Amino acid sequence: MKSGTVAIIGKPNVGKSTILNAITGSKISIVSKHPATTRFRIIGVKTTDSYQIVFVDTPGIEKTRNRLGEIMQNNITAAIEDADIIVIVLDATHIDSEDERIIQQINTKIRNKKIIVALNKIDRVKPRTEVLSIIDRLTSHYNLKEIVPCSALTGENISEIERVIAENLSEGELIFPKDYTDTFPQTYKISEIIREKVFEHVYQEIPHSIAVEVEEIKPGDKNPDMVVITATIVVEKDNQKKIVIGKNGEKLKIIGSKARREIELMLGKKVYLQLRVKTIEKWRDRPDIFGRFGYGSI
Template identity: 40%
Template sequence: MNSTPFRSGYIAIIGRPNVGKSTLINRILGQKLCITSRRPQTTRHRILGIKTTDEGQFIYVDTPGMHSDGKKAMNRYMNRAAAASIDDVDVVLFVVEGLKWTEDDQRVLKRIQQDARSPVILVLNKADKLSDKSDLLPQIQELAPQYDFAAVVPISARKGMNTDVLEQEIAKLMPEGEMIFDEDQLTDRSSRFLAGEIVREKLFRYLGQELPYSLTVEIEQFEEEEGMYRIGAVVYVERSGQKSIVIGKKGEQLKLIGQDARLEMEQLFGCKVFLQIWVKVREGWSDNERMLRNLGYNDDL
């Protein structure tokens, strides 16, 4: 009989955009849940990733990157979603990039200093890029006096370096408790939501520098029939010129995006997928609070 008490709780992963939060959660879960791209602000929603072992159930909260650009309603929503995740969790992972420190990092640290009531682990990501790990020491010495971190762990989320050590540190801080979700559950999000995120990731990966920030995806149809999913997605852009870029010459761009998204959905859902994507113009959607709510950007999610 296992004498070690079962532990369960929530771990918020926070940091500025593009430090590797979603890559870290995917690595810990051992499969892809959160969409990733090289572009900042790919993550727009809070997403729970659930890892259940014999020792405990660890519920990771992936959050949008906190950033100072609060001009649009979309940016304000993302900052609220990230900030809210610091409350009511058992452990906070503050993810920063190895040797890079920015104003946005400082902003996140200030929020932690003000609001964090749980232990905070400082996670120095992208450490694989350093030939000498001692190069991290000056940054650690700079940050250590600014907050009483429960642990400092250098990792590489992309390569899996030291992530097992990070999980051990998290387990030490996790309270004893019952299982919160079913043991085979991976996330609190629906298949419909995940389908929309997959389409959005492909748009981020295929399109130019700025365009992805002007678009969003809504799943209008999600039906199961005869062992397959029939999915209809609408891509909303803000201007008609953007619509033609998404579709591409003779529809080739949209075709590639659709093929890529369909293959990933089939892998995730374990069945055949029939996917159709339409592109529509909805001017100013990213700066309209009501439109954002209609498109699923809700603070209570």
């Protein structure tokens, strides 16, 4: 049996979470077309008869703007230090100086760990032969041995990334039980589903200042087979609160309806989801507040 931990790192919005979900075959991390969606060190587990891979999907590497951002970047450093294998995800359509800085930093600081590059979004590269040029450039400039061109969106070469990772695992016992796919409590999964739906509808107006706190999960009073969930969407300003709620509460209703359907699929039960919106000024600079949401502790 082989086993080991893998840190998935890279800039925001390069497809780290989509790759994790594609390899594990389940929705471990919420996915958005917008950058800086992931706030936790997301731990997903893929187990077969011959190996177990424990993935850590990290937030995007970027400059910090607040205390929460500092903790997120510290999580990346910790994930890299703890991992046996590092997977650097690059967007094949746009490799810039920040990507190069990340590669150089990992090459310089990391010793005795396997580095694999997942060259993502190749389905968007035209002409397709340009992918080979990118691989040649990365190989010659940075002495990278394992570069896997892939598309997390279409699934192309995702199995090859898994194969290369598994090939570089060491012999070892299972880290988690065979049936584990992630390490998260139910409240976290529910809050992330709601946050994803908020992102889908108000990201342009409120890019980073949204959090969700699940306050209560209980059986229904009249129908014990129904799950009643009370959750609060947290914003930083009162005008943001109005945006989330929408005219006559319509936007909040849409967010709640979409979140409820996905939560019902996850729980296998009917759900009554009660959402409210609350303003907490500068919550991202207040560890006492964002610690309540689990940020920095998972």
